[in-house]
Amino acid sequence: MDCKKPTWATGLFSSAIFFLLNVIFTYGQTEGQKAIIRSSTNSVTLSEFIVQLKQEHKNKQSNIKNLLVSKNWKYATKEKDGTVVSLNDLGTDGTPLFYTTFNDPSEQTSRAHTLYTNGLLDLGLDGDGMTVGVWDAGVALTTHQEFGDRVKNGDGSDEIDAHGTLVTGNLVSTGIKAQAQGVAYAANAITHNWTRDKIEVAEAAANGLLLSNHSYGIKSDRVPDWYFGAYIRVSQDWDKIMYNAPYYLMVTAAGNSQQSMDNESPIYGKTPDGFDLLLGFSTSKNGLTVAGAYTEIGKKGELKKAEVAAYSSLGPVDDGRIKPDLAGDGSSILSTSSDHDKSYQSSFGTSMAAPGVTGSLLLLQQYHDELYGNFMKAATLKGLALHTADDVAEKGPDYKMGWGVMNAKSAAELLQERDYSSLIAEEQLADQETFTLTIDALPGETLYASISWTDPEGTAINRGELNDGTAALTNDLDIRITQNGTTYFPWKLNPVRASDAAIQGDNRVDPYERIEIPNAEGSYEITISHKGALTNGYQDFSLILSGVKASNCSVEIPKGLDMVAADTNGVKVNWDSTDETLYELQYKAFNEAEWTSQLTWNNEVSIADLSLGQIYEVRIRAICTEQAVSEFSDTIQFEFKAEESTVLEYEVLAHGETFEISIYPNPAVDRITVDAKLSEDAVYSVVTTSGNIIKKGNARGPIDVSCLSSGLYVLVVQDHAGIKSTKFYKS
Known part of the structure; x- marks a missing residue:
């Protein structure tokens, strides 16, 4: 069977049914789509928070200025390898927080290339009409030949930055130089200086921004040891932005400090592995933190080999959450350079791994909009990425590459199979309520069930305690699966035994939980509950299931296709009905090359406007999803004619397969x-x-x-x- 999507239609799915429309869509973040996103944003809280952030920024800038003068420091410096370092924030304890870019010394690894035209899935995705935000040491060179008119300066900064140009190119370069093509190569990007990142992101998220990339963070050799893995004020601020703008997701690089040994007192103890090195917003609960990986990808998009990059900063965070979240490719990425409009440069590090993931996520949002007519909430998008990531090394997540290597191909396939062999639901759990769902597993498959939620900002921030294990999680949701008295638990990790394999148990720290049941068979009950009282009285969450029988739809070839009636305008055909199945009936005149299609949920169709004396052919097929489609039935042929009595009739000429003559x-x-x-x-x-x-x-x-x-x-x-x-x- 041809597994490409039908050329006659583009799928538009909903949670219950989907429609296939014979039209060409224009995808992107239109004003209407932004209005929908804005309606879900807590605009009052976010507006008040923006005012607060602006005042704090003003005060901090004054204090930073005084500090620079008193210490005789420069505001920003560029090191020999091109890394930019600038004093951008102050900790609650007064520690100067120097931001630095993460280009130490993506497309293929994340499998984004499988989504392109002529890729393995041939989905025609390229980011056209979509917009991504980029914050970095400075703005990108917007006049570069790879950007056309798709990259805009978002804050009027005149600081053209080499690193920001590299990152932006990795995201959206059009591919004039083929090796430098960006992951979402037709998307728009808005580039910003990192000086006012929280303020600008909050404003953009309130106005419909879906994704932003941050390939920078706090410089690891200039902070006290308690900062490593700590949930601090900057972590809290970013969580608050994402909670109040539920469609917005921040993607950040994990950092390149694995070999630095900058943390003298890691939670796990000193080891050659370099654990406990995450800082600042990379420890936020709601964002997606990306590690760097060395990978080998097969011709069919399969992950053949993967290991964490030698430079990539490892988790855990102090409360034991699974960070980094996943990994991308950060090795020798060719991208745009800021030297001039036609210059290029290779770079590596988590700075390059992050935009590879961000670009892939943007394509998945584009695809979800194409299939279902809307965008995913950030919790759904993040959950989808973690749910479909390629597991590496030992079973389950780890503190090196989180849930594994980003796999956009698997994520897109799960979207295609929605309501057939997978389920994606955006739900809400009220205080003291329980959500239950009974599902049937696909025999012999692994049943995957995960929940993801954008958690309210943590109420307790670390102000100086070394390796404080206080959970940053605010609303602790739980997923359980039961069958015949057996209860299955989600994965969890132990921060004080950071190199140990994951185990199943009660996860009390992560806003994402996943259960796996190999060789599942029969019915299972899924329960979503919570501990304690829910802040604000409710919690939105996203449920993602795969390896389930989500529909009674059958991809067997429909049977019993036959004529049942004729009138003065046409004929009526029907066939044996099956549950929850969309049918495509095709017909054409015998001498024509192209088929005319009709889509119906019923098992009967009238074919109108037929010509007298013509021979017609009819065939039918079943459609369960864009990829789960049966072969066409045997063709029947009929002559549409008028007798002497002027009563219009039809004559069936043939059923079934042809024979050789x-x-x-x-x-x-x-x-x-x-x-x-x-x-x-x-x-x-x-x-x-x-x-x-x-x-x-x-x-x-x-x-x-x-x-x-x-x-x-x-x-x-x-x-x-x-x-x-x-x-x-x-x-």
């Missing part, structure tokens, strides 16, 4: 003979190239064609075994 002589003069084993009931029709039947009779023996004018004809032979047609020329 040949005719001689060809070209013909007076007679032709059918060379085939035919029964006494075999009949023929001579059809003109315009589709009109001009002669009929028994097909056994010579057929007189002496009365025909010179030209090309079609001979249709019908017998008990089916029907066959062949062309001949009358000389």
